[in-house]
Amino acid sequence: MKGVLLVNLGSPDSPNPKDVKKYLGEFLMDERVIDIPYPARAALVKGIILKTRPKASAAAYKKIWWEEGSPLIVISERLQKGIQQHTDIPIALAMRYGSMTIKKGLQELVDKGVDEVLLFPLYPQFAMATTETITVLVDELQKEFFPNLKIESVPAFYNKPDYIEVLSNSIQFHLKDKNPEHILFSYHGVPERHIRKRDVTKSHCKIDGSCCVTPSKAHEFCYRHQCLEVTRLVAEKLQLKEGTYLTSFQSRLGFDPWLQPYTDRTIERMGKQGTKNMAIVTPAFVSDCLETLEEIAMEGEEIFHEMGGEEFTTIPCLNDDKEFVELLSKWINTWVSKN
Structure with a gap:
């Protein structure tokens, strides 16, 4: 059975x-x-x-x-x-x-x-x-x-077409009538060494801006590539214009290098640069949790407002x-x- x-x-x-x-x-x-x-x-x-x-x-x-x-x-x-x-x-x-x-x-x-x-x-x-x-x-x-x-x-299942469709539909539904200037795709961060440790080729993952978009067997176990790919596929599905969406990483711990750019600093920078209306989605999580409900929806919004931002839309996880x-x-x- x-x-x-x-x-x-x-x-x-x-x-x-x-x-x-x-x-x-x-x-x-x-x-x-x-x-x-x-x-x-x-x-x-x-x-x-x-x-x-x-x-x-x-x-x-x-x-x-x-x-x-x-x-x-x-x-x-x-x-x-x-x-x-x-x-x-x-x-x-x-x-x-x-x-x-x-x-x-x-x-x-x-x-x-x-x-x-x-x-x-x-x-x-x-x-x-x-x-x-x-x-x-x-x-x-x-x-x-x-x-x-x-x-x-x-x-x-990050790149399965039916998953991308469900995720895109959810984002589109929750952004109805919101018209954000920018959408931030925030993923949970990991130390850079985790990416290199799981590089099956032992040489591909340099985290240099090009390795994640260059075809490789390493991508099967590369968290960074898979996050960037979700952003790319959803942006393609929703026909988002270049320059209106970004990828960032949250929840770093300790002093070692973690995947960048950092979500909190990205939100801060967007506010400082004059963005008034932004939305944020967290596709590394399927269920809302401390990292989405407190770190993003509360702390993130507070940072955005402190920097002059006005409307901050948190898109729920897929949940149920x-x-x-x-x-x-x-x-x-x-x-x-x-x-």
Whole structure:
């Protein structure tokens, strides 16, 4: 019997500092998130970050927390239920970090008689700190606890025409009557070294302005290329004029070089340059979360207004949008009917 495991990032159990600290500890100690040797990672995370950041992060989570719980969890559950209505096989939901563990999700499917799983990381683009950390953990869990389970993983879907169409339709719908001067495509940032580490050619990814637009096998695992490609394909689909849209990267941490340009500085620059009406979309996320609801919709708007901007439109993630639910359901049902 077949089943599907949807996997998203995760969330603290509550916006209290104690729960946030526990969540951040698990997240930041992942060797694919902060990819430095364990002693240095432990010293940084446990010795510095977890002594200072949980209180501030808890305050940010409190700003966006819903009555039903964490927005990311609630939205992911709505997506799961929506897909379940379009397919006959079991659809389970898990998080890479937090109490809704991947092990629990796999066990839920096994308890329902599933012996073949489609692992569905809810990330359009591949990255070490998102897709890869999920697939590596699932491989470990399979070997240790589920040796008889057959598991197949959905690859990055950033350039699938039907995904681009759904994303473009959503952007167009939310920009109805808005007429922004500029649209900013903001993606979650990663350190530049992550891009080079996953360069299968060991020489292509120079992050020099040309490598991402030069055909290469490296693009299959290049987060930067995949982000830029989403922007390009959506701009093409919506017939956006050159000079009216930009790509940027948010949420950097530490002092190492991260992908640029940075979102906060880009918003600041646009305001200073006289942009009065802008919109921002976050295609690295399929579910609204702390990074979109607080960092972009609150902090980003505040920066824009401080720099003289007037209208700041935040386009929601695809969340449980009807077209998105139908698209994922179609992909899943196609997989079901393959064999």
